[in-house]
Amino acid sequence: MDKATKQALPVFAVAFCIRIVAAIITTVTNLNPDSTADAVRFENTAALIAQGILKGEPYLLTSGSLKITEFLIPLSSPEIYKLWGTFLAPFWLLPGPSGLYARLGTAFLGAFAIYNVYVLARYYHSHRAGVIATLPMMFYPSIVAVHSTLLREALVLFGITTAARVLLVPSNKRSRLISYVLAGGLLHVALLLRDDNVIVYAAAIATAVTGYAITSGYLSKRTLGIGAALSPIGFVLSLPVIQDGIEFLARTRELRARGRAVYLPDVIPQTVFELAAFSWIGAVYFLYAPFPWMIETMPDLLVGIEGIVSMGFTLAGMWxxxxxxQKNKPVTAGLIVGLVLAxxxxxxxxxxxxTGMRHRQMFLWVIFLFGGIGIAEQIEFKWAFQSENSPDLRSGQISDRE
Known part of the structure; x- marks a missing residue:
């Protein structure tokens, strides 16, 4: 076992152990607020599909069914309860506490996503950066709570971060073609479960590929100049599509504007200019809410503290x-564009x-990645059982990278 793997295993082990405990608590108690509503419906659907499998027809006991093409064709928008229920159904074919088995499965996926972020931070900076970047993901109560339920967010996060690791961290054990195919398959699964992220993935990948083309000399300055000159025309031509997207977001806000945790329900952007004006405010609320004036319960307080920590990581992310x-401009640009758009x-x-607390987990890892590297860049740490002369302590770079 090489040094990189030895250093990564404790990160995965700690994250997984925390989630195992949380999954057991979620199974035997009603303490986890994220284990209701959608999670219960996913569980019930998975159990019905498993019963149908035993009878020879998976969707015998459900209303309607899924065709094989709905699993293979991107953006086919299958009914999400049946889709995710189909993924979970095999756990209900096992003897014993099927719900616990399924929660342990999502716990494993969440822990593996944390491992992915560690590997990314380690490769682009150091072991220190990897540990720092993964600490919030390991211990945030909101993230642990979601990863110990039957919600789909753990698999989406696993798909995104594993695809990023496969694409952005070279390996001698697989060819570039295999990396592309594997990443494409992972993003396909992530899109099946959350197809509204397609624009985010496409923009991030397109930015990184364009950056590589520029730095490699495949795109000349003349080509870039022509592209820049034509971009306003492209923007004008795409305005109808953009307006349709704005109307979709407006309808989404109207539908979700209910419940105790609602904020700014009367603010509904209807035009491009209104969207631009509100975008930064909405982004701040999405990433860091609830703020002090919104806190009413103990869970609110815990998530509010998470928001403060995330602000700190955002500031450190500048470093x-x-x-x-300095290490890889195209990768950095792709991550930034994907994060900002998301x-x-x-x-x-x-x-x-x-809702924001659940959804932002798909993208906060990028902030933690940048923030972990920034903190490791600016602050020296002395790890337990590490000597003063350790290369990682002196520079945090050459000795502990893959």
């Missing part, structure tokens, strides 16, 4: 971005910080 730009779209479409 992290500067460090990553928080703007979700910030405008989200009007309830309970």
């Amino acid at each position: 992290g971005i500067r460090s990553m730009i 928080v703007v779209l979700y910030g405008v479409g989200t009007v309830n910080y309970g």
Whole structure:
């Protein structure tokens, strides 16, 4: 076992153990607020599909069914309860506490996503950066709570971060083609479960690919100049599509504007200019709410503290971005574009910080990645059982990278 794997295993082990305990508590008690509503419906649907499998027809006991093409064709928008229920159904074919088995499965996926972020931070900076970047993901109560339920967010996060690791961290054990195919399959699964992220993935990948084309010399300055000159025309031509997207986000806000955790329910952008004006406000609420004036319960307080920590990681991320730009500009640009687009779209479409708390987990890892690198860049740490002369302590770079 190489050094990189030895250092990564404790990160995965701690994250998984925390989630195992949370999954057991969620199974035997009603303490987890995220284990109701959608989670219960997913569980019931999975149990019905498993019973149908035993009778020879998976969707015998459900209303309607899914065709194989709905699993294979991206953006086919299958009914989400049947889709995710189909993924979970095999756990109900096992003897014993099927719900616990399924929660342990989502716990494993959540812990593996944390491992992915560690590997990314370690590769682009150091072991220190990897540990720091994963600490919030390991211990945030809101993230642990979601990863110990039957919600789909753990698999989506696993798909996104594993695809990022496969694409952005080279390996001698697989070819570039295999990496592309594997990443495409992972993003396909993530899109099946959350197809509204397609624009985010496409923009991030397109930015990174364009950056590589520029730095590699495949795109000349003349080509870039022509592209820049034509971009306003492209924007004008795409205005009808953009307006349709704005109307969709407005309808989403109206539908979600209910419940105790609602915020700014009367603010509904209807035009491009209104969207631009509100985008940064919506993004701030999406990433960091609830704020002190919104806190009413103990869970609110815990999530509010998370928001303060996330603000700190965001500020430290400025240093992290500067460090990553020096190592790989296209990757850094792709991550930034994907993050900004995601928080703007979700910030405008989200009007309830309970929903926002679940959805932002898909993208906060990028902030933690940049923030972990930034903190490791600026602050020296002395890890337990590490000598003063350790290379990681002196520089945090060459000795502990993959």
